[in-house]
Amino acid sequence: MLFPCTRGRKSSREKILDAAAELVGEIGAGRLTLEAVAEKAGLSKGGLLYNFPTKEALLQGMIQRLIDNVASEKEEIRKRTPPGRNLEARLCTAALLKLCSGQMKETANGMLAATAENPRLLDPLREVIRETLRSFKETSDDLDAALIAWLAVEGLNSFEMHDLSPFSTEDRNRILKAVDRLLAKGIAE
Secondary structure, eight states: SOOOOOSOOOOHHHHHHHHHHHHHHHHHHGGOOOOHHHHHOOOHHHHHHHHHHSSHHHHHHHHHHHHHHHHHHHHHHHHHHOOTTOOOOOHHHHHHHSSHHHHHHHHHHHHHHHHHHHHHHHHHHHHHHHHHHHHHHHOOHHHHHHHHHHHHHHHHHHHHHOOOOOOOOHHHHHHHHHHHHHHHHHOOO
16 A cells, blocks of 8 residues: 555545556556556446546546645654754655655656656646745745755655666765755855
């Protein structure tokens, strides 16, 4: 199960999104069909269509859930993180690093492939990116450090998501420690 539900029994919508995420990881978004998702979710096609009337609506739902999961993880990390320099950048990078691995990585990678056919599916993600930049500009003690750290983490995640990373685990840990230092101390002028 990719996205556990903490409220007990899962809704049909959650079952559908879980099934779609698993299928995207297995076969890719391009080969995803509503029939396959309904079957994997244990629902009728009518039950799926009630929640997601088109494949595009399903893909939009999957992208929104990825966005919501990062936002939720960020708020969970906020509860455990003491205030300090570049707090929003520290929360953002920590949430991205935690969630952009494993099956989440496969799902996100498959979703990106699907958006090549329909780039406007990424509009909600574009809005999140704009909002993140606005937040950093408003809250960062050292905007340059926040932006460089964010870009470094996004670059690392992109490498890893596409299986292009040349970095060993030791290299990755060194990069992440450097990001932490950068956010904590800022850029010396």
